[in-house]
Amino acid sequence: MTIDLATTPICNDELGLLQGLASTRAIRRYLPEPIPEQSLRDMLWSATRAPSGSNRQPFRFVVLTDSDKAIQAKALIATAAQSIWNEKRTNDQYDKGSGSDPNSPKARMANVMQHYVDNFSEVPALVLPCLVRYRAPNPAEGASVYPAVQNLLLAARGMGYGGVITGFHRPVEDQLKALLNIPEEVFITCTVTLGKPAGNHGPVRRRPLPELVYGDTWEQAPGWAIDPPGTRHTQAGPPKGSKVV
Amino acid sequence: MTIDLATTPICNDELGLLQGLASTRAIRRYLPEPIPEQSLRDMLWSATRAPSGSNRQPFRFVVLTDSDKAIQAKALIATAAQSIWNEKRTNDQYDKGSGSDPNSPKARMANVMQHYVDNFSEVPALVLPCLVRYRAPNPAEGASVYPAVQNLLLAARGMGYGGVITGFHRPVEDQLKALLNIPEEVFITCTVTLGKPAGNHGPVRRRPLPELVYGDTWEQAPGWAIDPPGTRHTQAGPPKGSKVV
Numbered sequence: 208m209t210i211d212l213a214t215t216p217i218c219n220d221e222l223g224l225l226q227g228l229a230s231t232r233a234i235r236r237y238l239p240e241p242i243p244e245q246s247l248r249d250m251l252w253s254a255t256r257a258p259s260g261s262n263r264q265p266f267r268f269v270v271l272t273d274s275d276k277a278i279q280a281k282a283l284i285a286t287a288a289q290s291i292w293n294e295k296r297t298n299d300q301y302d303k304g305s306g307s308d309p310n311s312p313k314a315r316m317a318n319v320m321q322h323y324v325d326n327f328s329e330v331p332a333l334v335l336p337c338l339v340r341y342r343a344p345n346p347a348e349g350a351s352v353y354p355a356v357q358n359l360l361l362a363a364r365g366m367g368y369g370g371v372i373t374g375f376h377r378p379v380e381d382q383l384k385a386l387l388n389i390p391e392e393v394f395i396t397c398t399v400t401l402g403k404p405a406g407n408h409g410p411v412r413r414r415p416l417p418e419l420v421y422g423d424t425w426e427q428a429p430g431w432a433i434d435p436p437g438t439r440h441t442q443a444g445p446p447k448g449s450k451v452v
Numbered sequence: 453m454t455i456d457l458a459t460t461p462i463c464n465d466e467l468g469l470l471q472g473l474a475s476t477r478a479i480r481r482y483l484p485e486p487i488p489e490q491s492l493r494d495m496l497w498s499a500t501r502a503p504s505g506s507n508r509q510p511f512r513f514v515v516l517t518d519s520d521k522a523i524q525a526k527a528l529i530a531t532a533a534q535s536i537w538n539e540k541r542t543n544d545q546y547d548k549g550s551g552s553d554p555n556s557p558k559a560r561m562a563n564v565m566q567h568y569v570d571n572f573s574e575v576p577a578l579v580l581p582c583l584v585r586y587r588a589p590n591p592a593e594g595a596s597v598y599p600a601v602q603n604l605l606l607a608a609r610g611m612g613y614g615g616v617i618t619g620f621h622r623p624v625e626d627q628l629k630a631l632l633n634i635p636e637e638v639f640i641t642c643t644v645t646l647g648k649p650a651g652n653h654g655p656v657r658r659r660p661l662p663e664l665v666y667g668d669t670w671e672q673a674p675g676w677a678i679d680p681p682g683t684r685h686t687q688a689g690p691p692k693g694s695k696v697v
Binding site for chain 2: 357437
């Protein structure tokens with residue numbers, strides 16, 4: 208029996224909004240379970256409620272699960288991902304310094320990334336959020352698509368799923384467009400992989416709030432920019448000593 | 453008595469995550485009430501929980517409320533906003549066709565925008581989400597800042613506030629940088645105004661889901677891309693017949 212989605216509302220909330228914002232981690236390890244169509248509908252519908260400039264809604268989501276083309280698209284990006292990560296692992300010196308200790312945060316992050324790219328072709332769902340341009344490319348155009356991408360990750364979180372944004376499609380963008388009939392002028396803005404987390408969501412780690420929020424003057428935090436109790440901190444970006452590439 | 457924010461948790465949720473995603477409208481009319489510092493803290497902390505490439509957290513939020521510099525910054529952008537909107541109102545023909553009926557959606561949208569730009573200098577809070585670049589400018593860099601901007605709007609929604617993203621700062625970007633000591637190489641990615649809504653949040657209007665979500669082939673929706681009951685639709689973008697500028 209199939210469900211009539213036209214009469215089926217979006218699923219009920221099990222999580223609060225602010226709680227969701229604070230605990231949506233990048234999920235890179237998935238259980239080997241397909242995502243039911245109803246859940247995909249709920250996630251993509253939630254994603255497309257995001258704002259865009261003049262409500263033009265120039266975002267289009269290509270959703271790939273288990274068809275022949277989906278398998279080919281995943282394999283294409285998997286190869287690119289492995290190549291990009293291998294280079295980054297060396298350039299960012301993930302295996303040097305504290306990374307030589309397999310229990311260090313650096314080594315654990317490297318292991319998670321290695322597992323992610325090695326298993327990319329098995330991700331339950333691969334989403335390509337695209338932008339149909341109506342202007343020349345510019346750095347601000349992302350304001351009309353990345354809010355929807357964030358909504359997608361948050362909706363997944365709200366439904367017991369998880370995902371992560373990557374740019375691993377870039378080296379194979381032309382092949383992907385040919386495979387999926389994506390017009391040349393469309394911008395594939397990122398990839399999002401989705402599935403049931405093998406690990407857990409939970410509080411995320413960021414820089415202390417006064418480093419991220421300023422008042423009237425650059426680099427001067429207002430008095431109220433104080434982390435609430437329990438906030439977890441982290442360095443910004445890859446391990447120290449890495450090269451920016 | 454001031455509150456010790458270091459021992460004060462983020463406020464409790466009154467709204468579910470999926471419910472919030474579906475009902476965060478662009479709020480352009482505000483009650484004339486300042487936003488308490490605790491609420492600003494909660495909103496900005498929630499915003500900065502968003503993901504960014506390699507967790508580099510290159511986003512910086514300049515938050516302007518009622519200082520002399522804040523008043524100057526609001527006035528600068530207000531003038532730019534009025535000029536941009538006047539031109540758009542003409543180019544997009546908001547006052548022609550159905551727009552000549554003051555009760556048409558087109559005329560009501562024009563009125564809301566006119567009110568917004570005319571009162572821009574009075575917005576309770578003006579936020580400039582900035583990107584500290586570590587690479588040459590490119591269209592994908594927004595993936596590390598606009599998710600945080602969307603989190604800011606959603607957090608505001610979750611706390612009884614609301615806001616909207618604009619690009620009205622662009623003509624006065626240099627003056628803003630001089631006023632606020634923002635380094636030249638930093639990208640002011642948009643403006644966000646925030647306050648207590650004079651109107652209401654509620655279900656947003658979008659294009660039908662099969663126009664926004666595709667399967668293996670461009671412009672071909674998967675069978676599950678079906679709007680749930682009660683979904684409200686709208687045209688994409690400005691009124692028909694408008695010029696793309």
